[in-house]
Amino acid sequence: MLQHKINKKYFTDSDFNDGLVCEKKLYLNKKRYKASPDNKIISLNKEKLMYENIEFNNEFHKLFPYGANTIKSNSFINEDQDIKKAISKTKELLNKKVEIIYNAVFEHSNFIAHFDVLVTKNGDYSFYKLATATKTNNARHILNLLYKLYIIKSIGININLNNIFIAYPNKDYKKGTGLELKLLFKIDRLIDIEISGSGGVMIGDTAFDEIRDYLNNKKSNLLIKFIQKKLQHFHKNLNSNSSPKIQIGSHCTMPFDCTFKHYCWKHIPKKGSSLKIVRAKWSDKVKWLNKGILYAADVPQGELSERQLKATSRKVFLDKVAIKKYLDDLSEKIYHFDLETVQFVTPRYQDNAPYEQIPFAYSIHLQTGEELTHYNFFSDITGDPREKLIKSLINSGQVGPISLS
Numbered sequence: 170m171l172q173h174k175i176n177k178k179y180f181t182d183s184d185f186n187d188g189l190v191c192e193k194k195l196y197l198n199k200k201r202y203k204a205s206p207d208n209k210i211i212s213l214n215k216e217k218l219m220y221e222n223i224e225f226n227n228e229f230h231k232l233f234p235y236g237a238n239t240i241k242s243n244s245f246i247n248e249d250q251d252i253k254k255a256i257s258k259t260k261e262l263l264n265k266k267v268e269i270i271y272n273a274v275f276e277h278s279n280f281i282a283h284f285d286v287l288v289t290k291n292g293d294y295s296f297y298k299l300a301t302a303t304k305t306n307n308a309r310h311i312l313n314l315l316y317k318l319y320i321i322k323s324i325g326i327n328i329n330l331n332n333i334f335i336a337y338p339n340k341d342y343k344k345g346t347g348l349e350l351k352l353l354f355k356i357d358r359l360i361d362i363e364i365s366g367s368g369g370v371m372i373g374d375t376a377f378d379e380i381r382d383y384l385n386n387k388k389s390n391l392l393i394k395f396i397q398k399k400l401q402h403f404h405k406n407l408n409s410n411s412s413p414k415i416q417i418g419s420h421c422t423m424p425f426d427c428t429f430k431h432y433c434w435k436h437i438p439k440k441g442s443s444l445k446i447v448r449a450k451w452s453d454k455v456k457w458l459n460k461g462i463l464y465a466a467d468v469p470q471g472e473l474s475e476r477q478l479k480a481t482s483r484k485v486f487l488d489k490v491a492i493k494k495y496l497d498d499l500s501e502k503i504y505h506f507d508l509e510t511v512q513f514v515t516p517r518y519q520d521n522a523p524y525e526q527i528p529f530a531y532s533i534h535l536q537t538g539e540e541l542t543h544y545n546f547f548s549d550i551t552g553d554p555r556e557k558l559i560k561s562l563i564n565s566g567q568v569g570p571i572s573l574s
């Protein structure tokens with residue numbers, strides 16, 4: 170097996186994910202390039218997500234009662250020192266024959282595999298990975314699990330493929346008076362998953378067939394062959410003196426803006442960029458970039474729809490008839506209405522599903538002629554804000570046509 174030595178840092182499951190999404194991101198991250206200085210909002214979002222994930226993980230652990238955790242239940246494994254502690258705690262718990270371990274972490278040659286739950290019974294291991302996405306039958310999730318199995322197998326632990334699971338939130342579940350954990354989580358057996366879609370990772374079409382074949386053959390040595398090749402490839406790149414040449418693309422913005430955008434996107438114009446053309450597909454944007462077309466104005470006209478042509482022409486187009494009809498239809502009073510919502514993976518309130526949007530604040534500007542009157546409502550989210558918000562709307566006594574912001 171390979172030895173991971175770069176910066177003496179561990180190579181984790183999320184490094185593996187980075188490599189699958191963008192090899193350059195993996196390189197820049199592991200070589201400690203500076204992340205964007207203006208990424209505060211992204212960091213805040215990430216922090217919110219991390220704490221939500223901890224809450225979700227803790228609920229998942231309750232499906233396997235009386236287990237022992239390798240970390241404090243309100244924390245997460247982030248730095249190398251946390252990983253080190255969790256590895257040694259996992260070993261200690263296994264030696265003590267503890268049957269259920271939360272956050273089991275294994276290491277081989279500095280490669281790390283983390284499982285949300287490990288169940289040991291009569292010498293058989295069952296491994297559970299918990300995802301927060303509501304769809305996990307894609308290449309990203311499957312490959313991530315295969316990476317973990319690769320590490321486990323390299324350590325010499327026997328893998329029974331019937332005992333490898335991915336758990337994820339059931340988006341159809343609505344919370345009752347309490348959380349029904351068996352309904353909140355869906356759990357799939359790895360070898361029963363029908364792979365569909367890439368999940369945002371850059372793998373060729375043939376790789377899909379390869380993964381499908383591996384899954385269908387149900388042999389663990391076949392399943393991890395693919396991973397071995399991937400890791401060798403990542404490490405060849407990591408040992409190079411320059412970052413891999415990866416074209417920018419949709420992977421730079423999904424699900425969050427990449428922290429290295431300031432580095433890879435510095436040649437992209439701030440205004441009038443071909444990447445900002447409305448409704449243009451990423452495949453087209455990449456094609457233009459490859460041809461050196463950075464400005465929307467330089468995109469060949471035949472490649473744009475009528476709407477896109479108008480939007481890129483920098484001219485003002487007025488549909489006077491439609492505008493007049495719109496203005497004529499307006500009553501004397503218009504309510505400019507804006508609603509703020511929040512969503513959680515673990516449903517907080519009754520009749521609330523994972524990731525369902527919950528309104529907690531609104532702002533209304535009532536326009537009467539030239540006059541504006543403001544109404545607003547804001548609730549903290551320690552209690553269910555929905556009823557309070559609706560009552561506030563009713564109590565405002567305002568009725569009339571709204572324009573949504």
Ligand code: SF4
Nearest residue numbers: 191194421427430433
């Ligand atoms: S900005 Fe895009 S190309 Fe650059 S490292 Fe991030 S994902 Fe990769």
